[in-house]
Amino acid sequence: MPGFEFFGKEEIKEVNDVLETGILMRYGFDGPRKGIWKAKELETAICGTFGCTHAQLVSSGTAALTAAMSALGIGYGDEVIIPSFTFVASFEAVLSVGAVPVLVDVDDSLTLDPQAVRDAITPKTKCIMPVHMCGSMADLDALQAICKEHNLVLLEDACQSIGGTYKGKKLGTIGDAGTFSFDFVKTITCAEGGVIMTNREDVYTACDGYSDHGHDHKGVDRGADLHPFIGYNFRISELHAAVGLAQIKKLDSFLAIQKKNHTALKNELARIPEVSFRRIPDENGDSCTFLSWFLPTEEATRAVVAELKAQNILAGNFYWYDNNWHYISKWDHLKNSITLNSLHPDLKAAVIKHATKDFSASDAIMSRCVSTAISLLWTAEQLKIKGEQLANVIRKVLQEQRITV
Ligand SMILES: Cc1ncc(COP(=O)(O)O)c(C=O)c1O
Numbered sequence: 001m002p003g004f005e006f007f008g009k010e011e012i013k014e015v016n017d018v019l020e021t022g023i024l025m026r027y028g029f030d031g032p033r034k035g036i037w038k039a040k041e042l043e044t045a046i047c048g049t050f051g052c053t054h055a056q057l058v059s060s061g062t063a064a065l066t067a068a069m070s071a072l073g074i075g076y077g078d079e080v081i082i083p084s085f086t087f088v089a090s091f092e093a094v095l096s097v098g099a100v101p102v103l104v105d106v107d108d109s110l111t112l113d114p115q116a117v118r119d120a121i122t123p124k125t126k127c128i129m130p131v132h133m134c135g136s137m138a139d140l141d142a143l144q145a146i147c148k149e150h151n152l153v154l155l156e157d158a159c160q161s162i163g164g165t166y167k168g169k170k171l172g173t174i175g176d177a178g179t180f181s182f183d184f185v186k187t188i189t190c191a192e193g194g195v196i197m198t199n200r201e202d203v204y205t206a207c208d209g210y211s212d213h214g215h216d217h218k219g220v221d222r223g224a225d226l227h228p229f230i231g232y233n234f235r236i237s238e239l240h241a242a243v244g245l246a247q248i249k250k251l252d253s254f255l256a257i258q259k260k261n262h263t264a265l266k267n268e269l270a271r272i273p274e275v276s277f278r279r280i281p282d283e284n285g286d287s288c289t290f291l292s293w294f295l296p297t298e299e300a301t302r303a304v305v306a307e308l309k310a311q312n313i314l315a316g317n318f319y320w321y322d323n324n325w326h327y328i329s330k331w332d333h334l335k336n337s338i339t340l341n342s343l344h345p346d347l348k349a350a351v352i353k354h355a356t357k358d359f360s361a362s363d364a365i366m367s368r369c370v371s372t373a374i375s376l377l378w379t380a381e382q383l384k385i386k387g388e389q390l391a392n393v394i395r396k397v398l399q400e401q402r403i404t405v
Pocket of ligand 1: 060061062063086087089090131133157159160181182183193194
């Protein structure tokens, strides 16, 4: 997820525009800012690039999820269905609005299994939150049908899939709301930042106020703003927005390079019949930040990871099953409900249930999966070497373990 790989004079120019005015805040100071409004400009660019009617920039992807949930009216007593494979931010955001995160299995798309979602629905379910992990999408047709049937809201966590599409529409713009993260390792980066995208004016207006202390932003005098509801400070700064503005102009070229490198690597691994690939509900819509592949058994997958490590070529290959950040098996802080302040006893009880919940269907997928990060900087020669090294390690392990299909 490599926006930082392509930093240059464009980012410096945009940041200097802001530094020259000295107005680092996105709101107010209309005179001294001399017409420089980087956050507003980036929001307009986001609407144009991704095809949504509203975009609200905030300070992070986590803040974007939190603001979106509040704007969608999700809170105490509500359940939000999320996948067992995601980043910790997904459940943090649910907990931050006082709702219950209900983690369910993923399937071979590495995203929410629609049947597992159906099985998890209760009268308290308010929202389904697919996470479009590692550049590619959940089965949105199936999830939208479930939302319609049960009158639920769909919030897309598209933080890892900037530029991906589903049936011609940009990920993050299909549900009631969707979010991107622009943190340092995302497809395009602001260093730190995030956005809520929506086609619902009510959701936008709520996010706009919520991310700035509930200010209504109605008049020209910021000091006279009213507060129709309680909000927080999730504002993005002009400096961060300026970086994002330079990066969004490069998105198409990033995506083209990712696609080319992804295809070349996939072609190399596809020559091994025992290797299979992540199911992608709409192949054309993969943003190609990662190539995610499977081996037939957990034992073989672990052996490949160990061999890559032994040969000092593991960097950029992720075995999520053992990863502290991204998979339920390592989230003891969640499963034991370890928080710094006290939670409502009902919420705590619901969270602790995850310690004994059966995730064997997810385990069967994730224990055989490796995702290889796609770099924008690989030369054709480096890409060839990378693919051959990876393929050689896989073949060696398959031979040692006598695995054939
Ligand atoms: C799937 C997912 N959701 C949310 C986030 C949170 O984004 P941020 O780091 O900008 O808070 C991330 C960040 O890695 C993510 O991968």
